[in-house]
Amino acid sequence: VLADLRARWALAWMGGLLSAFCILLLLLLKKENLKGALRGRRALILYSPDHAGFERLVSTLACALTRLQLAVSVELWSRAELCAIGPMQWFHAQRLRVLQEGGTVVLLFSRGAVARCTEWLLWKQGQMLPRDDPYSAFSASLNCILPDFLAGKAGGRYLVACFEDLLRPADLPELFHSVPIFTLPSQLPTFLLALAGTAAGREQKSSLKKHSLWIGDSLQRAIRECQLQEPAGHCPA
Incomplete structure (x- = not known):
């Protein structure tokens, strides 16, 4: 017993x-x-380097996305490689890789980006980019992605986003209204879901919603710092 x-x-x-x-x-x-709420996904973020404050804001967003294990490509983190092979080649290679892997190209708009896109659309075919243009990297990225928009092939591959305290969606060129537009940080949950893709499950969606809270707080702080460095006359009315 x-x-x-x-x-x-x-x-x-x-x-x-x-x-x-x-x-x-x-x-x-x-x-x-x-x-790893975004593990296995890839994104290329395109932006205009308006000033140091805006670049820090872009970096804040990109860092937050990498914490969710999204594979992020952004010019800000790859300048040595970009200088070595040239901006046009770098953006073409990154765009091709992201789209081949089913990822997303994110156009992060600012006042400077709107101005550069407007100028690009007015350039005559074959005109060279100014060599002393401080936005030359962004202009090179436009040469890579705008043909997709002009040909009506941007749907399902591109997203547009802007920071609501810095730019109004109504100020974006009409050409970019053919894809989803997100204002950040208020629309962070749906923005993250769009990056996750259609295969995101219920638990993943719930996780992304929770993550959007701390990411939103980080972005709000970065936006306030960015506004302090915003050139006079560049704040939305």
Whole structure:
């Protein structure tokens, strides 16, 4: 009888350990899933370097997305490579890779980006970009992506976003209204879902909604800092 009781206690003890191990494993997997809410997805962020404050704002957004394990390509982090091979080649290569892997190209608009896009659309065919143009990298990116918009092939591959305290969606060129437009940070949840793609499950959607809270707080702080460096006359009315 005593041996039988010992055997039962041993089985119960092993069962308890196994249950605890399974619970711990599930918690770890859930935590890892929350961290990697955008794992396996890729995005190329295009922006105009209006000033240092706006570049820090772009970096804040890009860093937040990488914390969700989104593979982010952004000119700000790749300037050595961009200088080595040239902006046109770099943007073409990044765009091709992102689209081949089913990712998304994000056009992050600012006042400077609107101005450069307007100028690009007015340039005569074959005209060279000014070599001393401080926005030459962004102008090169426009040469890579605007043909898709002009040909009506941007749907499902491109997203447009702007920071609501810095630019109004109504100020964007009409050409870019053919794809979804998100104002950040108020539309962060739907923006993150768009980056996740149509295969996102219920748990992933819930995770992204939670992440949008701390990302939104980070962006609000960066936006306030950016506004302090915004050139006079560049704030939306």
